[in-house]
């Protein structure tokens with residue numbers, strides 16, 4: 001077998017094993033190992049590839065703050081800031097169908113302004129939003145789907161790790177990329193909300209499975225305006241402190257995880273919601289979530305290295321180059337490629353693999369590379385929601401292991417959100433001014 | 440692998456408490472990182488004196504944290520898997536479900552064996568040659584301690600997966 | 616013709632000059648040389664853009680055999696390749712990237728301990744290259760005098776941070792991709808960069824003052840092959856790769872120097888100001904620094920490596936070529 005054939009076969013074997021229920025990181029790591037062994041014909045090289053990926057794959061500041069964003073989410077939840085924001089969101093949005101779903105999207109939009117990684121959004125809102133929605137009779141799949149779906153806002157609305165990665169390889173200004181993310185981010189949040197509203201109105205069963213519990217929302221105690229403000233104040237203060245810190249030059253978006261976690265800890269202590277034992281439990285739970293997420297990142301690193309060694313990415317690039325196609329075709333091929341790769345590898349890898357291939361292809365057409373970056377990031381982020389490899393869904397699943405949620409539930413629930421994202425990509429391609437409005 | 444039952448037995452209890460303690464170490468490291476980054480931010484902003492080496496400490500700590508917590512996460516069934524098919528099989532065809540659990544545990548076990556085989560021999564080399572991260576004159580830290588944590592984590596996870604394989608093989612209720 | 620599979624890696628994308636020139640010069644050059652003889656054809660697997668390794672992972676990849684050939688960044692591996700750091704520990708000495716690249720190639724040729732460091736890792740060293748024609752600073756406010764850096768936060772990475780120590784600059788550890796944001800929000804007021812990168816990342820948008828203190832050129836890269844793989848290569852292929860490496864160092868220097876001139880124009884065209892430091896001002900910055908060259912040489916000597924010898928060789932070569940040396944690092 002040629003290296004390319006080994007690459008293709010490994011993709012098929014990986015898919016089969018993941019669907020059969022073998023643990024995702026075990027499958028990724030071991031198929032990579034066997035793949036490199038076959039390609040290089042050398043056991044030692046395959047072992048060293050695995051070892052290097054394990055010790056270096058996540059040795060990066062950006063991954064280092066992942067547990068801190070997770071911890072922040074846990075503490076925000078422990079301080080009952082999540083419940084409080086839902087009481088407020090409920091009161092403000094309950095007259096709309098699917099109100100708590102829309103509230104999740106709204107809260108995610110705000111939170112996206114303080115986090116740069118989607119997995120943080122997914123971890124935080126799995127803890128905050130899902131229990132609330134379940135309590136009020138929302139459909140389980142819808143509840144987990146809306147959290148996974150709206151988590152993608154975390155890397156579209158600035159700050160965003162993915163936009164930084166794109167800016168880095170496309171040599172675009174990070175500032176311009178950040179500004180460009182705002183319009184599409186808000187548009188996507190609006191379309192998510194509209195979708196939820198329309199579904200809840202016309203196909204209520206997909207949103208709410210227990211109408212009686214849902215009805216209980218309306219009979220809950222009514223808060224006065226002042227009480228509402230008091231309830232939401234800590235959340236707003238946290239967001240403002242973090243945003244102010246980032247844009248005021250006190251700390252970087254990656255450092256925001258540590259500062260945010262510390263502030264959330266203070267909030268929880270001030271509200272007297274946290275015991276030492278409770279804090280310890282949170283630290284341990286943070287450990288499980290971190291290990292589960294970053295172990296996948298490590299194995300995904302092994303996997304994309306094996307593909308790289310097989311030469312499959314180079315081959316795909318040459319194929320696209322040989323197409324000698326028109327602008328629209330190139331763009332469609334790019335989006336299709338991002339979607340296909342999105343089913344099997346992580347978004348940072350997709351940007352790193354595809355963007356350098358397409359930049360020279362797009363050069364003759366004089367397109368805005370800022371605009372293309374947003375198209376690329378959004379198309380890539382759809383992969384966060386698609387099986388079998390969808391990091392956002394993995395995070396929701398691993399954060400909620402005590403709620404009887406299966407990975408299948410999350411993927412099914414998130415699917416409509418992936419469709420809305422694809423629709424948004426189409427809108428951005430047709431109306432580039434959505435992106436360039438703020439730039 | 441299954442959450443249905445957890446074998447007791449003194450050996451298993453011991454392994455589990457070691458995994459738990461290692462997880463706690465990772466959790467303390469996470470908390471330490473939070474404090475360190477906040478201190479760096481404060482020193483840089485207020486005193487104009489950033490703490491040297493924070494980036495390097497974060498980079499090496501995160502690797503140690505993940506592998507310190509991997510065994511306990513494995514024991515608590517927190518490694519991600521596509522579990523819809525297996526959940527259905529567990530009630531309808533428990534034997535098939537257990538075979539999948541067995542294969543899964545063996546897959547993980549062989550992965551840990553390869554990693555241990557690759558990492559452990561590198562530790563004395565890193566130590567003797569004095570490999571480090573960071574910049575001379577600013578901050579340096581040796582490479583080997585992180586690799587020791589990774590190696591222990593890998594071995595512990597391997598033992599947990601071995602136990603999981605035994606459980607899948609000899610039915611959930613067995614104990615050792 | 617016999618086909619040879621070759622996986623060449625860099626963690627960086629072809630948008631980075633050193634990968635771009637590798638793809639546009641090195642590969643075609645090797646192909647051309649082999650085509651002339653007609654016995655061998657290389658089937659290139661371009662493992663760039665982090666597909667096989669991330670930045671910093673190139674050395675391990677080529678050492679383990681995961682990669683056959685790599686553009687290694689020795690500055691990331693001072694613990695493994697200490698002798699390679701000579702151009703980094705001798706700032707304010709030359710802005711001639713061609714000369715620095717030649718000097719490094721000469722050291723590699725004449726000092727066996729230099730290539731031995733690579734062999735110890737199972738790597739065959741082929742030759743040097745550099746993408747930094749001159750480290751400079753870009754700032755949000757003007758710094759007409761070196762003293763103006765006192766207490767100012769400067770984003771940079773690794774050894775560069777030490778260059779500002781003499782005038783009281785505060786080093787903030789960051790990376791190229793984050794400089795824009797760090798300066799825009801105020802985390803740092805300046806960044807330590809070279810001209811091509813400053814314009815490439817549009818830093819003029821946030822830091823319009825380009826302080827040309829000419830802190831020096833460095834050989835950031837080395838072309839290296841896995842030793843076992845190298846030994847299996849037929850002689851003509853080895854020769855083609857060695858020749859292309861020598862040409863690559865020159866081609867990259869040509870490109871970077873031309874890009875630097877263009878970048879300064881871009882800076883000006885976008886409202887930026889170029890502030891050229893005088894030789895006296897450069898001397899002032901260099902004089903205040905600890906003698907990191909001596910410290911480096913002594914540490915190497917102590918480890919039984921010819922640190923002092925290489926330092927003197929390197930400085931002698933700069934002196935022989937009449938460089939504006941702001942500090943005689945080896946003569947203190």
Ligand code: NA
Pocket residue numbers: 111112113114115116117153154155156157158159160
């Ligand atoms: Na964000």
Ligand code: NA
Pocket residue numbers: 342343344345382383384385386387388389390391
């Ligand atoms: Na996916």
